[in-house]
Amino acid sequence: MSHPNALLTPRGRLQLAQCVVDQCWSLRRAAERFQVSVPTAARWAKRYRDHGPAGMEDRSSRPHSSPRRTATRTERRIIAVRVNRRWGPARIGYLLGIHPSTVHRVLSRYRLAKLAWLDRGTGRVIRRYEHDRPGELVHVDIKKLGRIPDGGGHRVLGRVAGWKNKTGTTANRRPGYHYLHNAVDDHSRLAYTEILTDETKETAAAFWQRANAWFQAQGITVQRVLTDNGNCYRSRAFAQALGPDIKHKRTRPYRPQTNGKVERFNRTMLEEWAYIRPYRSEAERVAAFPDWLHAYNHYES
Structure with missing residues (x-):
């Protein structure tokens, strides 16, 4: 995460946009002042006009739609094999005919625990602990x-x-x-x-x-x-x-x-x-x- 006072993080973006919108600076002058391109200065100025200071915050880069995303039925099969057999992406991919990287993305998307964190006998997440000071145990x-x-x-x-x-x-x-x-x-x-x-x-x-x-x-x-x-x-x-x-x-x-x-x-x-x-x-x-x-x-x- 960037420092909140660094150049062109939310505070810097707001200053740039205020120079263009409130103080009537030209886009080229504001871009030179904040060391960005003219299209970048125009983008933050437009967002400031449309949404005010709240529009200076970061937005998610996730697309609105993912037409090539793995089908829900396939995701459920991947999760079922992982939970029941406790296999890794390579073995699951071989069984289901799916590339291991796709299996890994599905497992990460649903935040399933890594195999190293599981008890192989029960499938439960291993509880790890450490006492605060030497000698306690x-x-x-x-x-x-x-x-x-x-x-x-x-x-x-x-x-x-x-x-x-x-x-x-x-x-x-x-x-x-x-x-x-x-x-x-x-x-x-x-x-x-x-x-x-x-x-x-x-x-x-x-x-x-x-x-x-x-x-x-x-x-x-x-x-x-x-x-x-x-x-x-x-x-x-x-x-x-x-x-x-x-x-x-x-x-x-x-x-x-x-x-x-x-x-x-x-x-x-x-x-x-x-x-x-x-x-x-x-x-x-x-x-x-x-x-x-x-x-x-x-x-x-």
Whole structure:
């Protein structure tokens, strides 16, 4: 939107028209003064004579009639496919024999939500939220991650050799799992993570005490914590670790999207650290984690 006091916006148009109509300037003189063409000066002068100052406002560029507009019946078919199947313009266009750009214009005209804004299971618009201040809510979760056997897994050795290396007969060759305990602030997305060996209640409680101390060192006072309904989070040990000043909230059963911020952090962590390149050992991957987490907290937007 243009600035209301800029040249030849409603205020400038009114001044131009008043010079021509009220002060009897010639069209050429007014056009030179306001740095426009003579036809433009004539157009605003005529509109001022016909409608007064109200005629200086912008008018819609929409045509009065659109004889080539998509038929109403076709628009309804497009909307029905979008609502029922939740397809994009390309798939809808292929099904109905319509160009995808036409489908996109119809969807935009009726302001149908983008697919990225919808829950694919229900078709409802996803409600997104963000707390106003850091510490009002911290999302906590555990991500189970398979360890890489010494010598590398299938990403280094190939599918067959990697599987043989992973499923060796001796117990010390079986890599097992690491458990990444994560805490993500809802407002700032600041994250604290530890790579631990289990997900017991004692481990989860001790992790939260260290995470809370870390957030306090960053100047964040945690008020509420949101977790899933895992056994470690329903334990007395975790409740004692939270203390009386931090309120504990749990997600609805079978609704991981309720804890979506930490779930999205888990995905980012896997894409940008765990699976970003083929590691030859778990120790190599673990050694790369602190640098990635530092970059995530300090350099990513």
